Amino acid sequence: MSLLVVGSVAFDSVETPFGKVEEVLGGSAMYFSTAASYFTDVNLVAVVGDDFPEEPIEFLKKRNVDTTGLHCVEGKTFRWKGRYGYDLNEAHTLDTQLNVFSDFAPELPEDYRDADFAFLANIDPVLQLEVLEQVNNPTFVAADTMNFWIEGKLNELKAVLERVDMLVINEGEARELSGEPNMVKAAEKIRAMGPTFVVIKRGEYGALLFANDQVFFAPAYPLESVFDPTGAGDTFAGGMIGYLARRGAVGDIESLRLSTVVGCVMASFVVEDFSFDAMRELDDERILQRFKDFHDLISFNPLHSLQ
Amino acid sequence: MSLLVVGSVAFDSVETPFGKVEEVLGGSAMYFSTAASYFTDVNLVAVVGDDFPEEPIEFLKKRNVDTTGLHCVEGKTFRWKGRYGYDLNEAHTLDTQLNVFSDFAPELPEDYRDADFAFLANIDPVLQLEVLEQVNNPTFVAADTMNFWIEGKLNELKAVLERVDMLVINEGEARELSGEPNMVKAAEKIRAMGPTFVVIKRGEYGALLFANDQVFFAPAYPLESVFDPTGAGDTFAGGMIGYLARRGAVGDIESLRLSTVVGCVMASFVVEDFSFDAMRELDDERILQRFKDFHDLISFNPLHSLQ
Numbered sequence: 337m338s339l340l341v342v343g344s345v346a347f348d349s350v351e352t353p354f355g356k357v358e359e360v361l362g363g364s365a366m367y368f369s370t371a372a373s374y375f376t377d378v379n380l381v382a383v384v385g386d387d388f389p390e391e392p393i394e395f396l397k398k399r400n401v402d403t404t405g406l407h408c409v410e411g412k413t414f415r416w417k418g419r420y421g422y423d424l425n426e427a428h429t430l431d432t433q434l435n436v437f438s439d440f441a442p443e444l445p446e447d448y449r450d451a452d453f454a455f456l457a458n459i460d461p462v463l464q465l466e467v468l469e470q471v472n473n474p475t476f477v478a479a480d481t482m483n484f485w486i487e488g489k490l491n492e493l494k495a496v497l498e499r500v501d502m503l504v505i506n507e508g509e510a511r512e513l514s515g516e517p518n519m520v521k522a523a524e525k526i527r528a529m530g531p532t533f534v535v536i537k538r539g540e541y542g543a544l545l546f547a548n549d550q551v552f553f554a555p556a557y558p559l560e561s562v563f564d565p566t567g568a569g570d571t572f573a574g575g576m577i578g579y580l581a582r583r584g585a586v587g588d589i590e591s592l593r594l595s596t597v598v599g600c601v602m603a604s605f606v607v608e609d610f611s612f613d614a615m616r617e618l619d620d621e622r623i624l625q626r627f628k629d630f631h632d633l634i635s636f637n638p639l640h641s642l643q
Numbered sequence: 644m645s646l647l648v649v650g651s652v653a654f655d656s657v658e659t660p661f662g663k664v665e666e667v668l669g670g671s672a673m674y675f676s677t678a679a680s681y682f683t684d685v686n687l688v689a690v691v692g693d694d695f696p697e698e699p700i701e702f703l704k705k706r707n708v709d710t711t712g713l714h715c716v717e718g719k720t721f722r723w724k725g726r727y728g729y730d731l732n733e734a735h736t737l738d739t740q741l742n743v744f745s746d747f748a749p750e751l752p753e754d755y756r757d758a759d760f761a762f763l764a765n766i767d768p769v770l771q772l773e774v775l776e777q778v779n780n781p782t783f784v785a786a787d788t789m790n791f792w793i794e795g796k797l798n799e800l801k802a803v804l805e806r807v808d809m810l811v812i813n814e815g816e817a818r819e820l821s822g823e824p825n826m827v828k829a830a831e832k833i834r835a836m837g838p839t840f841v842v843i844k845r846g847e848y849g850a851l852l853f854a855n856d857q858v859f860f861a862p863a864y865p866l867e868s869v870f871d872p873t874g875a876g877d878t879f880a881g882g883m884i885g886y887l888a889r890r891g892a893v894g895d896i897e898s899l900r901l902s903t904v905v906g907c908v909m910a911s912f913v914v915e916d917f918s919f920d921a922m923r924e925l926d927d928e929r930i931l932q933r934f935k936d937f938h939d940l941i942s943f944n945p946l947h948s949l950q
Contacts, residue, residue: 353824374949422824517660517729520867541848544865553941555860558851560827582950593943620949627946634860634941636900639934642681642927643889 337475338450339581341368342381342442342467343457343570345388345406346414348611349431353422354563361392361612363414364457364480367567370615371574371602372455373399374623375582379448381405381467385413385436395616404445411436424565424607425539426508444470453581455573456500458482461492468499476586478502478577479531480569486513497530501586504535504573519544520551535576535596537569545596550589554596557604557630564610568603571615575602601626644782645757646888648675649688649749649774650764650877652695652713653721655918656738660729661870667918668699670721671764671787674874677922678881678909679762680706681930682889686755688712688774692720692743702923711752718743731872731914732846733815751777760888762880763807765789768799775806783893785809785884786838787876793820804837808893811842811880826851827858842883842903844876852903857896861903864911864937871917875910878922882909908933 343365349358365382372378379402388408396403414437417430442463449472456464456479464479471477477500485493486509493513497503503526511517514525523534523546534546540562542555576599583591601623605614650672656665672689679685685708693715703710721744725734749770756779763771763786771786778784784807792800793816800820804810810833818824821832830841830853841853847869849862883906890898908930912921 518867518869520865538848541845542862551865551940552943553862553865554943555849555862558827558858558860560825562825590944594946597943598946623949624946631943631945633858636859636861636904636938637897638938639901639905639931642930 337452337581337584338377338379339372339578340379340381340444340448340451340454340471340474341365341372341457341574342455342463343368343459344414344437345382345384345392346416346437348566349415349417350564350566350611351419352424352564353420355610357564357610359415360610362416362567364570366392366612367570367606367615368455368457368574369396369401370399370612371571372578372581373401374602374618374620375575375578375598376453378402378578379405379445379451381442381444381448383407383409383436383440385409385411388413402448405443405448407443409436418566420565424562427566442467442470452476452584453577454478455577456480456496457570457573458485461485461489461496464496465492468496475584476501476580478504478573480504480573481509481513482506483509483512494529497526500531502533502535503531504537504569504576506569507536507538510534510536520546533592537572539565539568542600543572543596545592547589547592552589552593552596554600555634556600557626557633559604559608562607565607566611567606567615571606572599572603575599597627597630601630644759644888644891645684645686646679646885647686647688647751647755647758647761647778647781648672648679648764648881649762649770650675650766651721651744652689652691652699653723653744655873656722656724657871657873657918658726659731659871660727662917664871664917666722667920669723669874669918671877673699673919674877674913674922675762675764675881676703676708677706678878679885679888680708681909681925681927682882682885682905683760685709685885686712686752686758688749688751688755690714690716690743690747692716692718695720709755712755714750716743716746725873727872731869734873749774749777759783759891760884761785762884763787763803764877764880765792768792768796768803771803772799775803783808783887785811785880787811787880788816788820789813790816790819801836804833807838809840809842810838811844811876811883813876814843814845817841817843827853840899844879846872846875849907850879850903852899854896854899859896859900859903861907862941863907864933864940866911866915869914872914873918874913874922878913879906879910882906904934904937908937
C-alpha cells in the first residue's frame with residue numbers, strides 16, 4: 337500500500353567522538369523514505385533549495401520513491417548542525433538554519449491524496465494538521481514530534497494526536513508530553529490523548545510498543561561500531577511504518593511486533609556509518625540476514641516449570 | 644546443584660521519589676539467596692551483628708537456604724543509606740556504616756567447600772579471592788563488583804577475574820572497567836581478562852549476555868509501578884545463577900539465555916515494592932506466570948522475506 341511521508345530534507349553537519357562530517361545529506365523524510373522504500377511505495381513531500389544536488393533525488397527515484405512532492409524553491413536548503421557525546425543517545429543541536437524550510441507549506445500532489453498510510457515526521461504540528469486536511473481517509477496515520485513542539489505548540493500537537501493512529505516518540509519526549517517518568521504509565525496517558533498505538537524509542541536500548549493491553553519490546557541490535565546516530569529514529573520509523581504498509585494490516589499484534597523489529601533492524605544499519613552513507617549500501621539480503629540475527633539475539637524457549 | 648553465595652546482609656535506608664524506608668532488611672546475599680532459593684539449594688556466607696533479628700534467618704531457613712555460614716558477631720550490622728531520583732537506574736549512596744562488615748573474613752563451613760556453583764557478590768576482591776581459596780574445584784563461579792573496587796583495588800579485582808567463569812556487572816561499571824563506551828567492545832575486553840561469560844545489567848533496560856560469539860538480550864519487564872530498585876541487581880543474579888545451578892549445564896547457550904530471562908523475571912518483582920518486601924510474597928506460580936508474560940513481551944515470528 338502507498339505510504340506518504342512529509343518531513344525534511346536537509347544538509348547535516350555532525351560531530352561525534354569518532355569523527356565529523358560537514359553538510360552531508362540528511363533530514364527526516366530522506367531517512368524515512370529510503371528505509372520504507374524496501375517495503376512499499378513511498379510518496380515524498382518536502383522542500384529543498386536551489387543549492388540541492390540532483391544525485392539524492394536520482395537515488396530516491398531508483399528506490400522507487402515518488403519525488404513529485406519534493407519541491408525545489410529559490411534559496412538555501414535546511415541545514416542542521418549537531419554534536420553527540422559518548423552517550424550517543426542524545427543530540428546537542430549547535431545550529432539550525434531553516435532557510436527554505438521556514439516557509440514550508442506542504443502541498444500534496446493530487447495523486448498523493450489517496451495515500452493509505454501516512455507518516456508526519458517531526459515538523460511543526462500546524463503543518464502536520466495541514467497535511468491531514470489534504471489526505472482522503474487514510475487507513476493509518478503515524479506521527480513523530482519533539483520537545484520543541486511539546487513546549488511551544490502543545491495545543492496544536494494535541495489536535496494532531498487526536499487524529500493519528502500512532503505516535504512514534506523518544507523516551508525523554510514521552511516523559512515530557514505525559515508528565516510521567518514511568519514508560520507504562522506515560523504510554524497510557526499518551527494513548528488517552530488519541531493514538532491507539534504508542535511507540536517509544538529508547539536509542540541504543542531499543543523500542544517499546546504499546547497497543548491496547550499489549551506491550552512489545554524490541555532491543556536495539558548490539559553493534560560493535562556505532563559511529564553516528566543521526567537519522568536512526570527516522571530510519572526506525574521508515575522501517576516500521578513501511579513494513580506495516582507492506583502488510584496492510586495495522587490492527588493485528590503480530591504485524592505490529594514484526595514492524596517494530598523491522599524498524600530496529602533498519603536503524604541498526606544507519607548508525608554504523610556517518611549520516612546517510614550506510615543507507616546507500618543496503619539490500620534485501622543484508623536486511624533479511626540482520627533480521628535473522630536479531631531473532632537469534634532475543635529468542636529463548638518457553639519454560640513450563642521452574643524445576 | 645548446590646550454590647554458594649558470599650556477600651552482605653544489611654539494613655538499608657532508602658529514599659525514592661515514591662517514598663522512603665528506614666533500616667529495612669537488605670544486602671546482596673539476602674536478595675541473591677532468596678531469589679536463587681526458588682531454583683536450587685543455597686549455602687549462605689555473610690556476617691551480621693548482635694542487633695540482627697531472628698525473623699529473616701527463619702525466613703531464609705524456610706526457603707531452604709543453609710544459614711550455617713551466616714556468622715553473628717558482637718557489634719552492629721552493616722547499614723547502607725541511599726537515594727534514587729526519577730531516573731531509578733542509579734543509586735546515590737548517602738551513608739555507609741560497615742560496622743561488623745569491616746572485619747568480615749569469610750570462612751566457609753566444611754560442607755560448603757564442595758559447592759558446585761558459587762557467586763561472589765560485590766565485596767572487596769581480596770575477600771573474593773579468600774573465598775576462592777576455600778572452595779574445591781567448583782563447576783562454575785560468577786562474581787559481581789563495583790566502581791569502588793575498580794578504582795581502588797584493580798589488581799586484586801583482575802586476579803579475581805582470571806579465576807571466575809562469569810562477571811555480572813552494571814553497564815557503567817563495564818565501561819569503567821574496560822575503558823570502552825561500546826558494550827560489545829567492553830564485553831570483549833572484559834572477557835579477555837578472564838571470564839568466559841559477561842553479563843551486563845542495564846537497569847530498567849534489561850541485560851545483555853556475552854558468551855563466545857553469542858550475544859543475547861533480555862529486556863527488563865516493563866512495569867507500571869517501579870518503587871525501589873534496591874536489590875534488583877542481586878535478585879537478577881540470584882535468579883540467573885540459581886537457575887543455571889538448577890540446570891547444572893553452564894556451557895550451552897539455551898541454558899544461559901533462559902537463565903538471563905529468569906534473572907530479569909526475578910528482578911521485576913523486587914522493584915515493585917520497597918526493599919525486600921516483594922521477595923516475601925513470591926511463589927512458583929507467580930514466577931512462572933511472569934516468565935510466560937515475558938516470553939509474550941518479546942516474541943515475534945521469523946521473517947522469511949521482506950515482501
